Amino acid sequence: MSVDKYSVTFTINDRVVTLDAPARMSLAEALRNEIGLTGTHIGCEQGVCGACTVLLDGEPVRSCLLFMVQLEGSSITSIEGLAQDGRQHPVQAAFRECHALQCGFCTPGMVLTIAAFLKRNPSVTPQTVREAISGNLCMCTGYQNIVRAALRAAETMQGTTPQ
Ligand code: FES
Ligand code: FES
Numbered sequence: 001m002s003v004d005k006y007s008v009t010f011t012i013n014d015r016v017v018t019l020d021a022p023a024r025m026s027l028a029e030a031l032r033n034e035i036g037l038t039g040t041h042i043g044c045e046q047g048v049c050g051a052c053t054v055l056l057d058g059e060p061v062r063s064c065l066l067f068m069v070q071l072e073g074s075s076i077t078s079i080e081g082l083a084q085d086g087r088q089h090p091v092q093a094a095f096r097e098c099h100a101l102q103c104g105f106c107t108p109g110m111v112l113t114i115a116a117f118l119k120r121n122p123s124v125t126p127q128t129v130r131e132a133i134s135g136n137l138c139m140c141t142g143y144q145n146i147v148r149a150a151l152r153a154a155e156t157m158q159g160t161t162p163q
Contacts, residue, residue: 027064051136
């Protein structure tokens with residue numbers, strides 16, 4: 001039986017892509033299997049863990065819950081698009097510096113969630129960082145170094161001292 005496909009044109013990391021997507025193809029699947037951007041991880045596939053987080057028009061979303069057919073004309077940023085001109089985003093640099101990578105499975109989603117959060121919130125505290133990442137589960141190690149990295153990135157991005 002043939003599967004109906006729908007042409008969808010969207011921007012991924014500043015690149016315009018047109019894809020013929022089956023109606024039930026998720027953004028996470030498309031990124032990993034059709035476009036080859038495997039930095040977006042798939043964990044629970046039901047909107048709980050946050051591992052699949054990408055930015056949709058600058059806001060964090062769960063790519064396992066979005067169908068490609070919803071995304072005509074949208075702009076997506078995956079972890080591969082966060083560095084600019086060969087320079088790591090301050091959140092990426094802070095993750096490396098503060099040893100927040102651990103096993104790395106939750107890292108792409110964490111980094112994108114924190115990058116979007118810091119863009120909206122110039123001054124942060126450990127508590128507000130913990131609230132911001134409450135939808136991103138780290139299942140292997142813990143949150144101490146992730147919170148430290150977010151505070152360090154805030155310092156770099158905003159020139160403020162972490163509280
Ligand atoms: Fe999307 Fe877990 S894989 S929220
Ligand atoms: Fe391993 Fe978070 S670093 S799941």
